Amino acid sequence: MDSFVTQKLGRPVGLAAMIFSWGLVALLSTALFSFAFSQLHYGWNWEAIWQYRNKFLQGWLMTLAISAASLLVSLIIGLLAALARRSAFLPVRYSAVLYVEIVRGTPLLVQILILFYVVANAFGMENRYLVGVLALSLFAGAYLAEMIRSGIESIRDSQLESARAIGLTRGQTYHYVIFPQLVRQLAPPLTGQFASIIKDSSLLSIIAVSEFTLNAQEVNAFTYSTLESYLPLALGYLLLTLPISLLSRVMERRFHFAT
């Protein structure tokens, strides 16, 4: 029994204990859901759903594309906002503070609606996919800005001083000292952020962006098969987020070092 208890997180776990424990967890959760579904008197209609498999696939691919684009744009926004927050010029610094606080303090749903129906409308932006990517990027960018800022600040002044003392130029200091540490620090939270963006993109269904969730909703409307529409939806998101969160954990272990 002792081998199923780890005294300290991060200690290596025996293979047999790991397989057995995972098996136990899988068994219990399967039992729970089997029971729940068996109590349900529901006429399953998977054939109707199968006909719409291409719609699911298209939505899934659209979600992937929107999320990837948003990750890229949010990185740029996050980097700029992080630098702005460190700006010596107060109006620039305060704009960044305002942006970060407002975005992190309000629901994404509201942000999407205001951005699409008010802001984009006023500036004549009609492409809802573009607005969708922008909304997700602004949202994720605020979180990234804080991650990047704390990443930069965690590099001690003494290191910059060492870099000067050994005669590195400013460019070399960024190249060999600041940047590698920033990448190592940011890689795990960034992948986590990507998983969040994928899930958050489901909210774009409210401005009729034809992504995974909206397509599932439409299939449900066509077939009246609610569970059959939404179960593949959950599975589709897991298919994207699980590998990403695994990757994030691997990177965390790989890049871990104390400063």
Place this chain on the structure above:
Amino acid sequence: MRLEFGAISKQFGNHQALCDVSLSVPEFQSLAIIGPSGGGKTTLLRIIAGLEIPESGHLSIDGQRVNFSEEFLLSHRRSIGTVFQAYNLFPHLTARENVILPLVKVHGRSTDEAHAVVEALFERFELSRHADQRPAELSGGQQQRVAIVRAIAIKPRFLIFDEPTSALDPEMTAEVLDFIAELRGEGRDLIIVTHNMGFAREVSDHCLFIAEGHVLEEGRSAELFSKPQHPQLVNFLAKVLRY
């Protein structure tokens, strides 16, 4: 080596760190700079190291005038080995990589050459076991020894130590001071700011006592420590040597 300060002043905000320091330090191999905290000794050391630019005055090292322009100071810093109190090493690089980085990127040595230099130095100073460890895996004393190896690997004109043991416990302090004494024994020129009077006395042949931005006393270490003249130095030594 020789040093010559001509009316050097340096101010930080309202704090006058150095006031009009003029002094010619005759030929020495090892110079200790002592004095109370905040008295200006570290500022003087940093000006010599090319890390700080004085508001006015000039500095000559071995008769060569130091030009306080950024281009000159960059090459000046590259010719000196500087070791700070702590956190000298880059945490994302192993001990070996920390030493190799300036050799390859600043001094243009080939990677093979740099590896050979590091191998030899680590071997000699018993750091080979730690070559592939990151700073966080090393003790404070080991970190400082790697930092010193990084400083000597580039074959500097001279070495600068800014309170190299003040962040270490006594056992590690001895380990690092032994290392510095060994370097001096090899005939390397060095300048050290230290709070450790016993070590300053033993390792240096010349000494400066700095307080309130002025060099209040200077001379051969043997004399300065045994027959201090300035009342403030007498007072200072009495205080730091009491325990």
